[in-house]
Amino acid sequence: MKILKIKAWIRDNLDQIVLSLLIVPALALIFTFQFIPAAWTIWFSFTDMALIGKKALNWSFIGFKNYLDLITDVYFWRSMNVTIQYCAVSLVLRFTIGMLAALFMTLSKVKGKIFIAAVFLLPSAIPGIMHPYVWISMLEPNYGTLNTILGSFGLPRQSWTYGAVTESLIMINTWAGYTFTMILMASAFKSIPREYYEVAEVYGASRWQKFRKVTFPLIKFPLILCLILIFKEDIDDFTYAYMFTGESPRPDFKTELLSLYAYHKAFHYYELGFGCAVGFIIAIIVFVLTLLQLKFARL
Amino acid sequence: MVEITLENLTKYFDSVKALDNLNLKIRDKELMVLLGPSGCGKTTTLRIIAGLEKATSGHVYFGNKLMDRVPVRERNVSMVFQSYALFPHMKVFDNIAFPLIIAKYPKDEVKKRVKEIAELLRIDNLLDRKPHQLSGGQQQRVALGRALIRKPTVLLLDEPLANLDAKLRVEMRSEIKRLQRSFESTAIYVTHDQVEAMSIADRIAVLNNGQLQQVGTPDELYHHPDNIFVAGFIGTPSMNLLDCSFDEEKSILDFGPFTLDVPENIKPLLKGSSEVIVGIRARDLQVSKEKMQNSIPLEIYTVEPLGEETIIILISENVRIRVVTRLEFKADIGENVWVSFDLNRIHIFDKKTGRAIL
Amino acid sequence: MSSVLKKIGEPSYTLLEYVVLITLMIYVLTPLLWLLETSVNTDPTPYLSIPKGITIDHFIAVLTNRPITGGYAAHPVYMTRWIMNSLIISGTTVIIVVMLAALSGYSLSRLRFKGKNLLMTLILLSGFMPRMAMILPLFKLCRTLGFVDNLIGIAIVVSSGTLPTQIWILKGFFDQLPRDLEEQAWICGCDRISAVFRVILPNVGPGLAVVAFMSFLSGWGAFTVPLILIRREYLFPISLGIASVFIHNPGEIGLVVDYGPTCALAVLYAVPSIALYILLRERLMEIRLARLEVR
Structure with a gap:
């Protein structure tokens, strides 16, 4: 009797059932490879688990101890400081340059937009691992491109910043990362109907007025979204920092971004639980940013 | 090829009632034409019949077969959407052949039938084009071809002519009627345009606010409207509906600025009602510069010459009356004229219920 | 006043525009000069120099797996293998992401249920944990599943990372598609699935192209996931391969590395991304992310 009822229900709702099943594979994949490891990480952050040694197997649940340690950890705050500098400056630079590039690709009246697009895309198209090398080849004081050019004009050579300091990371991250803004904002500019500008021109609006009264209101949401996404990406990724730093923190801590600190804590100092706690702090920041992103996700 | 029965259909969208019993x-x-203003529930009805929407309660029968649980694809209905919904990525041929291809007809048969129907609709020279290369009228024909090719039991048309220009609309509506006859499908046609409805329908069902107002042939609706809504909705220009009170003692209808004597044969019907609405079509009024029998004086408010005839709007205090005259009648705004009522052709409605008394 | 400003302003704007454009171009291109120069220089060095002679020998070296020196030791050379691996990873990623994002994006666009916005939000939030904090769990999980040293496994993990965004993008495209089309398909006798394949998908071509491009990039650029999951050098994707040729600390640049072929490989690596971007530029501008539905 019950089985018959279930069968009838399935028959009546077959279409909706099929429709719902279509999400399952994607959800399964996301769940397995995103949520499970993340949950695992969060769990670790409440334990005193170590990567090797006794505590690797005989670990115990220690509640919020890692988080309390973290608050009193001087290195954590130094790392936080570096991260804030890195993210704030990167945000401004990546956005400004990307925005300019997007304007040249869309609204500007310059010719050869496909060529411009291709050139502007180059930095993000070469492998990330090469980015620090191309910058060093440019800035190295003795043989670097810039000083070679200056020298050939008889100008004094400069000592450019190119070593393992926050400024280098920002410079490389900006150069390789503005394309993200460019792609997003170019798409936002393109979505503005041409008629709006024509109307504005009919009324004799100046360029600045056109930007302020037509363009800006229409790109406000993608713009905010873009800023949030940049910040999220910068706080999350530490490829360049890792390349300049290696497997252990540098004594001056100038390249020790928060995410890298989490990695070092877990894999250099073997304090896995502590590392995971730092990871979770970042996750919370990203979490909040994502919620903000949703609020503004009207591309 | 089948009789369709709608039984107690009610549909809610969230808490909004779209269709009422x-x-x-x-x-x-x-x-059958479903006629009514936008939001009256006519498209919802059509979509329930197609199976695209589930009724909140009530049933749909094709013949004796209960259709409530039959999926869209098994209903053997065809539908022409207002947007035509031609598949943009397919050529005209594939668009028309689509229902047959899905039903796995043999290739030769498909070719033969597409060719037949394309010739019938005079689009056989367009079969290699994509929909966006066609004019609105041509797209409409393709959509019709696709709807008719598998000889559907039920043909559903949702405002099929709304996106065409006026001239093409007139042309297509007679064509649709002719095709429907020759294919012997049961057809349901949704429109908000009462002229279109009158010209095409065998019968019309008038809907308003999700409620059925009246069902009948165009003639019946025009000459015997059941209520004020139908009276006001059907006919161009729309019927004059005048507020008045019935004075039983004096046996007159009092419009305010003027009164009319009530003929003996109507009197018994009006017994007991005091507030009524009198309806009279603009064509049933006579206008003249001289006083006639049963006539009242009114001032001309506007004059709208339409070529064959002229519509004159007359005014007296707060009463406005539309009159259709022949073109020969010349008059100017502000002039005073006499209008006579043909009392055999007036409609009287109860003001409270809106139902027809006469 | 404003008209005077306009008269003076207009021509100088154009000039200003070109000045800014050229400055930007210099900024973008100067660091790359070394890369391009070294990939064709007969005598490659770690710094920019005027080539003594131009050659395509380095590219040939890459494509013929000529031995290369670099890093800590002379490397066994798997350059063509690396290119193949990168292609396998990104190809598989494209297939997985396009298929799954299309199905689930469609489903999310058409289903109506309570908590749908919550589910959409959860999907987007799924990437909130930094990859590096998840290294150990991810490695353990993948070892259990046999994804270590497994290119398809890498592609699956990479896909799971890019899927959320792609689902959102495709849902946006599905939302824009008129409902009439699929309803017409059902009326013509299609069931849910065949309507999707015969009518819906062919009409979201631009959306599919965008998602294919973006998932290709995420596979092509994948670095962290292969770094965690690949041990054997012949299974490296290009990104990891190049990293293995250079030694770890860029500060100590100048050690013996075969810069010519390495830079040539980097140039080759850039080609597909740029070509695809130029090809799909107009399509990419059509991206509209889905919105949460207000009901």
């Missing part, structure tokens, strides 16, 4: 029988091979 609709009962309607659509006869076999009939062309």
Whole structure:
């Protein structure tokens, strides 16, 4: 009797059932490879688990101890400081340059937009691992491109910043990362109907007025979204920092971004639980940013 | 090829009632028009019949078969959407052939039938084009071809002519009627345009606010409207509906600025009612510069010459009356004229219920 | 006043525009000069120099797996293998992401249920944990599943990372598609699935192209996931391969590395991304992310 009822229900709702099943594979994949490891990480952050040694197997649940340690950890705050500098400056630079590039690709009246697009895309198209090398080849004081050019004009050579300091990371991250803004904002500019500008021109609006009264209101949401996404990406990724730093923190801590600190804590100092706690702090920041992103996700 | 019965259909969208207890029988091979203003529930009805929407309560029968749980694809209905919904990525041929291809007809048969129907609709020279290369009228024909190719039991048309220009609309509506006859499908045609409805329908069902107002032939609706809504909705220009009170003692209808004597044969019908609405079509009024029998004086408010005839709007205090005259009648705004009522052709409605008394 | 400003302003704007454009171009291109120069220089060095002679020998070296020196030791050379691996990873990623994002994006666009916005939000939030904090769990999980040293496994993990965004993008495209089309398909006798394949998908071509491009990039650029999951050098994707040729600390640049072929490989690596971007530029501008539905 019950089985018959279930069968009838399935028959009546077959279409909706099929429709719902279509999400399952994607959800399964996301769940397995995103949520499970993340949950695992969060769990670790409440334990005193170590990567090797006794505590690797005989670990115990220690509640919020890692988080309390973290608050009193001087290195954590130094790392936080570096991260804030890195993210704030990167945000401004990546956005400004990307925005300019997007304007040249869309609204500007310059010719050869496909060529411009291709050139502007180059930095993000070469492998990330090469980015620090191309910058060093440019800035190295003795043989670097810039000083070679200056020298050939008889100008004094400069000592450019190119070593393992926050400024280098920002410079490389900006150069390789503005394309993200460019792609997003170019798409936002393109979505503005041409008629709006024509109307504005009919009324004799100046360029600045056109930007302020037509363009800006229409790109406000993608713009905010873009800023949030940049910040999220910068706080999350530490490829360049890792390349300049290696497997252990540098004594001056100038390249020790928060995410890298989490990695070092877990894999250099073997304090896995502590590392995971730092990871979770970042996750919370990203979490909040994502919620903000949703609020503004009207591309 | 089937009779359709709608039984107590009710449909809610969230908490909004779109359809209120609709009962309607659509006869076999009939062309039924669902007519009403936008938001009246006519498209919802059509979509429930197609199976695209589930009724909150009530049933749909094709013949004796209960259709409530039959999926869209098994209903053997065809539908022409207002947007035509031609598949943009397919050529005209594939668009028309689509229902047959899905039903796995042999290739030769498909070719033969597409060719037949394309010739019938005079689009056989367009088969290699994509929909966006066609004009609105041509797209409309393709959509019709696709709807008719598998000889559907039920043909549903949702404002099929709304996106065409006026001239093409007139042309296509007679064509649709002719096609429907020759294919012997039961057809349901949704429109908000009462002229279109009158010209094409075997019968019309008038809907308003999700409620069925009246079902009948165009003639019946025009000459015997059941209520004020139908009276006001059907006919161009729309019927004059005048507020008045019935004075039983004096046996007159009092419009305010003027009164009319009530003929003996109507009197018994009006017994007991005091507030009524008198309806009279603009064509049933006579206007003249001289006083006539049963006539009242009014001032001309506007004059709208339409070529064959002229519509004159007359005014007296707060009463406005529309009159259709022949073109020969020349008059100017502000002039005073006499209008006579043909009392045999007036309609009287109860003001409270809106139902027709006469 | 404003008209005077306009008269003076207009021509100088154009000039200003070109000045800014050229400055930007210099900024973008100067660091790359070394890369391009070294990939064709007969005598490659770690710094920019005027080539003594131009050659395509380095590219040939890459494509013929000529031995290369670099890093800590002379490397066994798997350059063509690396290119193949990168292609396998990104190809598989494209297939997985396009298929799954299309199905689930469609489903999310058409289903109506309570908590749908919550589910959409959860999907987007799924990437909130930094990859590096998840290294150990991810490695353990993948070892259990046999994804270590497994290119398809890498592609699956990479896909799971890019899927959320792609689902959102495709849902946006599905939302824009008129409902009439699929309803017409059902009326013509299609069931849910065949309507999707015969009518819906062919009409979201631009959306599919965008998602294919973006998932290709995420596979092509994948670095962290292969770094965690690949041990054997012949299974490296290009990104990891190049990293293995250079030694770890860029500060100590100048050690013996075969810069010519390495830079040539980097140039080759850039080609597909740029070509695809130029090809799909107009399509990419059509991206509209889905919105949460207000009901």
